[in-house]
Amino acid sequence: CIPNNYNNITISAPSDPTKRTLDPYVTGTSVVAIRYKDGIIVAADTLGSYGSLARYREVPRLSALGDVLIGGSGDISDFQYIIRDLEALRTQEYCHGDGVYLGAREIWSFLGRRMYQRRNSFDPLWNQLVVAGFRNNQPFLGLVDLHGTQYEDVTIATGYGGHLARPLLRNAIDKYGPNMTRDQALEVVETSMKVLFYRDCRTVNRIQFADVTAAGVKISEPRELETYWEFQQFIRGDRKIPQ
Amino acid sequence: IGTGYDLSATTYSPIGRVFQIEYAQKAVENSGTAIALRCSDGVVFAVEKIIQSKMLEPDSNRRIQTLDKHIGMVAAGLVPDARQIANRARREASSYKDFYDDSIPIRILNERVSAFIQMYTLYSHIRPFGCTTIIGGVDRKGPQLYMIEPSGISWGYFGCAAGKAAQAAKTEIEKLDLKKLTCRDAVIEAAKIIYGVHDDLKDRLFDLELSWVCPHSNNEHQLVPKDLFDRAEAAAKEAQKEDSSEGSEGEDAQT
Numbered sequence: 263c264i265p266n267n268y269n270n271i272t273i274s275a276p277s278d279p280t281k282r283t284l285d286p287y288v289t290g291t292s293v294v295a296i297r298y299k300d301g302i303i304v305a306a307d308t309l310g311s312y313g314s315l316a317r318y319r320e321v322p323r324l325s326a327l328g329d330v331l332i333g334g335s336g337d338i339s340d341f342q343y344i345i346r347d348l349e350a351l352r353t354q355e356y357c358h359g360d361g362v363y364l365g366a367r368e369i370w371s372f373l374g375r376r377m378y379q380r381r382n383s384f385d386p387l388w389n390q391l392v393v394a395g396f397r398n399n400q401p402f403l404g405l406v407d408l409h410g411t412q413y414e415d416v417t418i419a420t421g422y423g424g425h426l427a428r429p430l431l432r433n434a435i436d437k438y439g440p441n442m443t444r445d446q447a448l449e450v451v452e453t454s455m456k457v458l459f460y461r462d463c464r465t466v467n468r469i470q471f472a473d474v475t476a477a478g479v480k481i482s483e484p485r486e487l488e489t490y491w492e493f494q495q496f497i498r499g500d501r502k503i504p505q
Numbered sequence: 506i507g508t509g510y511d512l513s514a515t516t517y518s519p520i521g522r523v524f525q526i527e528y529a530q531k532a533v534e535n536s537g538t539a540i541a542l543r544c545s546d547g548v549v550f551a552v553e554k555i556i557q558s559k560m561l562e563p564d565s566n567r568r569i570q571t572l573d574k575h576i577g578m579v580a581a582g583l584v585p586d587a588r589q590i591a592n593r594a595r596r597e598a599s600s601y602k603d604f605y606d607d608s609i610p611i612r613i614l615n616e617r618v619s620a621f622i623q624m625y626t627l628y629s630h631i632r633p634f635g636c637t638t639i640i641g642g643v644d645r646k647g648p649q650l651y652m653i654e655p656s657g658i659s660w661g662y663f664g665c666a667a668g669k670a671a672q673a674a675k676t677e678i679e680k681l682d683l684k685k686l687t688c689r690d691a692v693i694e695a696a697k698i699i700y701g702v703h704d705d706l707k708d709r710l711f712d713l714e715l716s717w718v719c720p721h722s723n724n725e726h727q728l729v730p731k732d733l734f735d736r737a738e739a740a741a742k743e744a745q746k747e748d749s750s751e752g753s754e755g756e757d758a759q760t
Contacts, residue, residue, distance in 0.1 A: 350599050357571040357595055359728070 286337035286388040288312055290323045291464045292423030293333035293392045294454050296431050297403050297416040298447035299440065301475035302394045304331055305451045307459070308484050309466040310338045316466055324472045326479040327352055329395055330366045331472050335420040336389035336408065344373070344387060366395020366402040370412065378410025390420035394474045401474070419454070422462040427454035444473075456487050513629040525633060526626055529655035532635030533582040537711065538668035538702055539568070540678065541579060541639045542695055543650040547688040547719025548641035549729075550579045551695035553668070553703050554712040569716045569728070573598040575608055575642045577716050577726035581668035582636035582655075590638050594618050610644045615651040615659055623657025637667035643724045670702035677701060688719035692729050696737035697744045713738055 288310045295304040310318035324333045325345045332348070334341030348369065355363045364372065370393040380386050390407045404414040417431035434442065434450040451471065459465045467489065472481045510516050511524030518524060537553040552568045569579045570591040578594065580587035597617045601609040618640060626633045633655045641650040652667065653659040663683045666674035677698045686694070692715055699713055715729040715737060729737070 346603065350603065353574060353599065353602070354595070356574055356725075359567065359571050 284384070284386075286340075288317065288321075288338045289388075289464070290321065290335050290338055290341065291462055292419060292421040292427065292458055293323065293335050293390070294420075294423045294427045294431070294451055294458070295333065295392050295394055295403055295418040296434065296442075296447050296451055297401055298438075298442035298444055300444065301396055301473060302331075302401055302403050303444070303447045303451050304333050304392060304394050304472040304474065305455050305469055306333050306335075307455070307465050308468045308470060309464065311464045314463070316464075319466050319468065320484070322470065322481075324470050324481050326472070326481055327369070328363050329397060329474075329478050330364075330369050331392075331394045331474050331479045331481070332369070333392035333394075333420075333472070334389050335391075337387070340387040340389050341391070344389065344391070365397045366393050367404070369393055369395075370402070370404040370406060370414075373406045374410060374412035377406055377408060381408065381410050392418050392420065394472075395479075396474050396476050399476065422464075423454065423458060426457050426461055430454050430457065452487060456489065459487060459489065514626050514633060515629045523626065523656075526656045529582075529633040529635045530637075533637045533655065533667055534669060534671075536581045536583075536668045537568075537708070538666060538670040538674055538699065539579040539581040539637075539639060540664070540666040540674050540695060540698060541641050541650050541652075541662070542664045542678065542681070542683060542686070542691045543641065543648050543662065544683060544686045544688050544691045544719070546648065547643055547717055547722075547724070548577070548648045548650055549688055549691040549695050549717045549719075550577055550639070550641065550715070551692075551699050552579050552581075552714045553670075553699045554714050555708045556710045556712055559710060563712055567714065569714050571726045572614065572640065573602075573609060573642070574725050575644060575718060576611060576614060576640060577642060577718055578638060578640045579714075579716075580636040580638045581671070582634070586634045586636045587638065590618060590622065590634060590636060593621050594640070597621075608644065610646070611640065611642050611649040611651065612646075612661070615640055615653065615661075619653050619657050619659040622653055622655065626656060639665060639667065642718045642726060648718070670704070673702040674698055688717050688721065689733070692717060692733055693737045693740050696741040700738075700741035700745050701748070713741070 293306040295302060306323040308321050309316055310321040321338055327348050373391055377387055386408045388408050393404050395402045403418055405418050406412050416435055419427040430450055430453060438446050455469050459467050467486050468484045469487060470482055470484050510518035514525035537555040539552040542549045550569050554568050572578050572594045578591055598609045598614060622634050625631050638653045650662045651659050652662055652665040664678035681694055696713060703711055715734055717729055718724060718726045
């Protein structure tokens with residue numbers, strides 16, 4: 263639907279049917295995450311955009327797989343496919359009957375390899391995925407993207423969040439350090455999501471927050487953030503700053 | 506027995522028997538007994554796992570398999586054949602979930618596995634499976650249990666048994682009121698039956714494996730929790746002692 267210049271004419275002859283997807287269709291915007299003392303907080307809105315149209319307003323972009331949380335930006339159908347695939351993998355692990363399941367780092371690595379493999383076949387899964395988990399008292403937070411890039415960090419932000427939220431998250435890390443409390447972490451993540459709702463045109467004010475701790479993964483019900491729209495410039499509609 | 510007509514599964518005898526399939530049944534009859542009970546609130550599996558040596562780790566070489574979150578399976582017969590069937594069943598369950606976004610209903614899994622097993626009776630270059638497979642679990646229609654023979658014939662059961670002491674086990678199962686029995690009680694009964702039909706003279710060493718799918722396990726297939734397992738095993742051993750002190754009634758030889 264969105265025109266681009268990436269149609270790779272060298273891959274297939276004009277007479278061949280189109281065999282590869284190079285465009286995302288229904289997309290999700292930023293996913294924001296920060297690691298604090300006892301765990302990780304991850305947040306994302308629930309919008310599936312169809313280009314500039316805010317088409318599907320109740321799409322969950324955070325998914326729990328046992329004690330691992332996966333958040334997805336980018337193409338929603340690819341994200342849903344990845345989750346379905348990982349759930350099937352978990353059922354296989356259940357059938358082994360030994361209670362051993364892949365942890366966050368292992369899933370991060372597995373996804374990284376898959377994404378890279380798809381990229382090299384010119385058939386990418388068009389996502390930036392945030393993987394978070396807590397096992398044996400060790401937190402894990404990492405990112406995997408459509409290129410197959412993988413990295414781990416104490417703060418992760420995809421999409422516009424990378425521009426708008428990352429500085430806020432990093433300031434919080436500098437300010438509070440490794441002993442950041444959950445309240446402090448939640449405050450900076452909420453602020454980040456608020457800034458993103460104000461400034462990112464492809465967002466909706468319906469946010470889910472996920473807690474990843476030793477007790478497992480808990481994804482909240484979607485909620486609204488308090489926003490302020492009474493700025494004089496908005497109300498008056500002209501550019502003159504009132505005296 | 507079937508001289509000349511028994512060399513291949515693609516040959517009928519003059520009276521319409523396929524001997525290769527019947528020989529596959531023999532493999533089942535030589536294996537440790539497996540039973541399953543469909544109770545009022547779930548399904549219970551129990552198997553007499555005959556072991557060769559005391560050095561074997563008790564949890565290894567599991568005979569009860571998990572096919573999907575809500576479905577378990579136990580087989581009597583050749584263990585490697587049972588593993589093949591289990592792997593196929595797992596793939597069927599997984600592909601159903603991928604296609605229909607729903608857990609596979611047990612009767613549909615039964616149909617698919619039966620068709621798979623039957624297929625191996627059609628060719629001379631692959632032998633029939635030497636297993637009787639028991640599949641059970643809980644789905645939207647409640648608890649269900651199916652047993653599939655090497656021929657591919659399958660039926661739905663309230664209680665079924667396969668293996669060496671299948672006949673004796675069936676007799677015991679028929680004494681239970683399965684429509685009223687709960688899984689918690691059925692686990693004890695199943696353990697008693699296995700211990701009861703076990704022939705100490707022929708196979709001295711055996712392990713009991715017990716699993717269930719019931720509300721206590723969140724309708725997921727799991728091994729019976731340790732405390733209940735221990736109680737069941739203790740009750741079974743008690744019942745054995747009582748029987749042997751009465752006479753040799755407890756160890757009915759199978760015909």
